[in-house]
Ligand SMILES: [Fe+2]
């Protein structure tokens with residue numbers, strides 16, 4: 001991002017990058033959690049859940065990539081040390097269930113993670129609205145995907 005592009009950001013760049021890095025950490029934790037549960041899930045109908053977890057894990061990794069790209073554009077760097085991810089995340093890491101066949105528990109964990117993500121991006125959208133158009137556009141794009149994710153899993157719970 002050039003000088004003028006940064007100059008039109010009507011927010012503290014330092015604070016903005018800190019917020020984006022926190023969301024970046026959330027995305028890696030979500031990716032890891034979903035990917036892990038996709039490998040471990042067992043029991044009846046495990047194949048459907050595995051496929052869904054893998055698909056959504058991919059979306060979370062894409063979100064991490066989009067956030068990293070924006071942080072770099074803003075002249076900064078995403079967290080370099082994976083040990084920093086949990087410490088910097090907005091939400092604590094949700095441990096996958098020990099019982100890998102407990103599909104309802106898996107779905108509840110994902111639904112909770114998605115609800116956390118929706119809150120984070122909704123706050124970021126309010127914070128950047130009219131102040132940083134580029135970040136606003138990215139966070140609302142990610143927000144709309146988190147809304148879809150929550151719905152997919154909530155629908156599974158209601159069945
Ligand atoms: Fe995400």
Ligand SMILES: [Fe+2]
Pocket residue numbers: 030056059060114117145146149
């Ligand atoms: Fe999500």
